[in-house]
Amino acid sequence: MVTHLTEEIPRSVWYGWGDPYRARPLSASALEFLRRTLGLAGVEAIHPPTALADVRLSAPALDDSVLAELRDIVGPGHVSTDAAERILHAGGKSTPDLLRRRSGDALGAPDAVVYPGGSEEVGAVLALCVKRKVAVVPFGGGTSVVGGVEPLRGQFSGTLTLDLRRLDRLLHVDPASRTATFEAGIRGPAIEAALAPHGFTLGHFPQSHQEATLGGYVATRSAGQASTGYGRLDQLVKAAHLETPAGPFDAGSLAPGSAAGPKLLDVVLGSEGTLGVITQATVKVVPAPQAKVYGAWTFPTFEAGAEALRKLRHNGARGDMPHVCRLSDTDETASTFRLGGAKTGALSHYLAVRGQKTPALALFVWEGDAGQARARKRRSARILRQAGGIALGPLPGKSWEHGRFSGPYLRDELLTRGVYVETLETAATWGRLEDTYRSVRGAILSALQAKGAAAYVQTHISHVYSDGASLYFTFLAGLEEDGLAQNARVKAAASNAIVAAGATITHHHAVGLDHAPYLRAEIGDLGVQVLRSIKDTLDPEGIMNPGKLIPSPSSGTP
Amino acid sequence: MVTHLTEEIPRSVWYGWGDPYRARPLSASALEFLRRTLGLAGVEAIHPPTALADVRLSAPALDDSVLAELRDIVGPGHVSTDAAERILHAGGKSTPDLLRRRSGDALGAPDAVVYPGGSEEVGAVLALCVKRKVAVVPFGGGTSVVGGVEPLRGQFSGTLTLDLRRLDRLLHVDPASRTATFEAGIRGPAIEAALAPHGFTLGHFPQSHQEATLGGYVATRSAGQASTGYGRLDQLVKAAHLETPAGPFDAGSLAPGSAAGPKLLDVVLGSEGTLGVITQATVKVVPAPQAKVYGAWTFPTFEAGAEALRKLRHNGARGDMPHVCRLSDTDETASTFRLGGAKTGALSHYLAVRGQKTPALALFVWEGDAGQARARKRRSARILRQAGGIALGPLPGKSWEHGRFSGPYLRDELLTRGVYVETLETAATWGRLEDTYRSVRGAILSALQAKGAAAYVQTHISHVYSDGASLYFTFLAGLEEDGLAQNARVKAAASNAIVAAGATITHHHAVGLDHAPYLRAEIGDLGVQVLRSIKDTLDPEGIMNPGKLIPSPSSGTP
Secondary structure, X not given: OOXXXXXXXXXXXXXXXXXXXXXXXXXXXXXXXXXXXXXXXXXXXXXXOOOHHHOEOOOOOOOHHHHHHHHHHHOHHHEEOOHHHHHHOOOOOOHHHHHHHHXXXXXXXXXXXXXXXXXXXXXXXXXXXXHHOEEEEEEOOOOOOOOOOXXXXXXXXXXXXXXXXXXXXXXEEEOOOOEEEEEOOOEHHHHHHHHHHHOEEOOOOOXXXXXXXXXXXXXXXXXOOXXXXXXXXXXXXXXXXXXXXXXXXXXXXXXXXXXXXXXXXXXXOOOOOOOOEEEEEEEEOEEOOOEEEEEEEEEOOHHXXXXXXXXXXXXXXXXXXXXXXXXXOHHHHHHHHHXXXXXXXXXXXXXXXXOOOOOEEEEEEEEEOHHHHHHHHHHHHHXXXXXXXXXXXXXXXXXXXXXXXOHHHHHHHHHHOOEEEEEEEEEEXXXXXXXXXXXXXXXXXXXXXXXXXXXXXXXEEOOEEOOEEEEEEEEEEEOOOOHHHXXXXXXXXXXXXXXXXXXXXXXXXXXXXXXXXXXXXXHHHHHHHHHHHHHHHHOOOOOEOOOOOOOOOOOOOO | OOOHHHOOOOOOOOOOOOOHHHOOXXXXXXXXXXXXXXXXXXXXXXXXXXXXXXXXXXXXXXXXXXXHHHHHHHOHHHEEOOHXXXXXXXXXXXXXXXXXXXXXXXXXXXXXXXXXXOHHHHHHHHHHHHHHOEEEEEEOOOOOOOOOOOOOOOOOOEEXXXXXXXXXXXXXXXXXXXXXXXXXXXXXXXXXXXXXXXXXXXXXXXXXXOOOEHHHHHHOOOXXXXXXXXXXXXXXXXXXXXEEOOEXXXXXOOOOOOOOOOOXXXXXXXXXXXXXXXXXXXXXOEEOOOEEEEEEEEEOOHHHHHHXXXXXXHHOOOOOOOOEEEEEOHHHHHHHHHHOOXXXXXXXXXXXXXXXXXXXXXXXXXXXXXXXXXXXXXXXXXXXXXXXXXXXXXXXXXHHHHOOOOHHXXXXXXXXXXXXXXXXXXXXXXXXXXXXXXXXXXXXXXXXXXXOOOEEEEEEEOOEOOOEEEEEXXXXXXXXXXXXXXXXXHHHHHHHHHHXXXXXXXXXXXXXXXXXXXXXXXXXXXXXXXXXXXXXXXXXXXXXXXXXXXXXXXXXXX
């Protein structure tokens, strides 16, 4: 279904998220919540972003002969050293990224931005960059929140960001085999728009959907809001074409199953631009759903809700699992209800009367044939009720869906009002989920409060597996004078708690720069050596996205 | 469900498949079929295997100091240079393997067989083998049909086969997360027996189930007869522990989903003993089914049957797909019916009257809750009927299941009677399935008939995916004087046809020695270089299973 949810938006603004015209101002109740919860007397808009003209930028380091050769390869209109273009490619969309750029610091911007028109041009640019010792950062939607597109020069003469927006075509659909091949620079809404006439959907809707690209999805091993039903992207990709400094590399196979040795596609998935540039990918597609059926239940505690999700996954009939499946902890539920106004006030009262004074809200969407989706909801309702759930009807789910991509816009206004806000995520087995939740939440809260300020953490589960679930933390506090130090302190505390819990350092945000120091704890010294050996084979000079993903030889967990 | 199907059998006989006491003699109708179809006048038992005492074996090449050190590591009772033990580990179970051993040739046997008791002993053996330049072949059930466990000495001083049968324990079950951790030497039936008290099954039943081990499943990226329902093994494994010459290596994660870079577990899966020895693995498990519901339908042609399977997969309700899903071509169906005697004679007549003179038989098993499984069959029946299917009831499916692991026993008697028989498999997208079927089948038939003899090929689909299906070919002809040359001719013709069709060189038999020359066509030069770089990192001296999986630097497609 192509709806307003999957429509194209203009390219993102340089200092924040997406298209600023889509941002809605914070409501009076949200401001009141911030004042009360965070003890911020004013919450005034006193920290606007620096004017674009005042942003600090280093002089472009690439010499004219390199720029001339680049123009020869991709055409003169597709190489830019303009300040605005460089600033737009200076990094991703993590809170520290935004803090830096809002304060006028784009000193890390690339020396040039190149817009290739196809795989062969990408290959030629890489060959030139090997020869001229230029670092290359592949750039899709630019929505990385882990420093994945930050241009690091390292030992090279300059950095160049390769923006793949011109590689935006659907190349082939095989309806009988239900596969589609795209150029990798195509964005989420355009994928859906291209598949719609064929009756198909990719079913991949991360929060960055409106900006992110298929190549970015592949490079970061993405998961979407409906991945409980449609599968993570690594389950949807069949093959990918890379241009690497060592030459073109086709990973994966059209065969539906194969025992032909290690699956090298799984080396490309999650490679985050460190091995080469993904220029095409073939994905599995499924019929676009004819209907969506919404449901919401509340549970007495987050733990009871998590146990209900586990039972739904384990005891529900095969195929009954909803496509979207989210559970908020009691804090996130409280803030959802609070922002809902009078209607949810009455609801809170009703739930309290029924014994749920601090409820945890679970939202579900079943997709597909209308009759089948309704039957699935009906059968699932029995399990959820037995697990202590109180049914709320379809409205909370519809309301969530309406705002499903708009959350990150709020951050821009919060930062303007002097509120620090960031998110991070992990995943753990059912057996370890509660401990992981408590320890990571506790670590974030302690780190936020370290200087005595009030702080707030809310958490949800958004991906439900047979063997466990994801945990997604959103946290706020007053912005300290050194916001970058504040962020580093909180991020380190959370990451160390995740490592100590034996959970994964990232469920779907990827590794990038920010998680690289923690990767060794997850994959071991030999795992790092294996990654390094693969990189040395495909990118012997090390020009591809330096500093990302692979921890440096000396680094242990900080 | 633990049944007679999943019970332990003794270790395999040296000259053939499994436990010879389980073999049943060829029926009179089978012999008559061979006489008529292959034009073999006698089909007499005139080629029995050589007596064990007469099998040719080279003198063990490992010197006494190496053997003494091995005994120090694993205990004196766990190192063997006995002829019988060496012959049992001389190779796998492909037809050329059996032809060699039956003719008295075990010259390729390892110099010693070592039975380690745990991961640390495996690690210590590898360290010794690096120091003393000894090649190591990991050995699970020994059922490779692609030369995967053939001891090749290469540049080393000797070869040692590491038989993992002592690593046979269930180490841990996490019922809430539905995972189980096993030692890797545990065999298929023992996995099921260990899980049964917990109410779980792994659901993995390759034809080698009664002998093959979990480590072998992982190392070869195995698929089982019920993988359409339970998933391929690569979808069931969460983590694996390897001992490598570079040290212990833990691949995979307990987290249910992760975006922490490339998935290195997928480098271990399918590594076929070339990177190290898998000593433990954690797998996802599911509740053992309470019921099995059987169904069979015939279709006017193989193509019509394949189209029916595709429709079942694509148009059936989510979760309705049967766990077992097999479609025989008209040749395989004819031989199934012919061997069924009078009852199937009447059935053939009935089908002919209804317009199916040369039908293609499809078998299905739905597993799970009895009511749900019956409902799934009922809904599926509508799709199959609309696709031209005639329902036959549960008996053909039950009959198939009764003999599901016994097919390979027939080969021993066929070889004794001078009949050449072998199998091979591939997989292709729905869009290319029919072309792949025709060209590979045609290539096998032409190669078999190259010397003027009669030949027979039958084919089935046994794994049904959203994007395509597997193709499994079984073929027979009179055994030529040089059976090895006959086999090489047919195998090369089939493999070249598979490569030309753009299908995979192996759907579930793995690469081993026999498919290694064709891997380059499938993964490319850079893919081979990536594999080589991973091997150089984990096994810098190259002692692990030399000659397998990774094509030699010079080799192209033969």
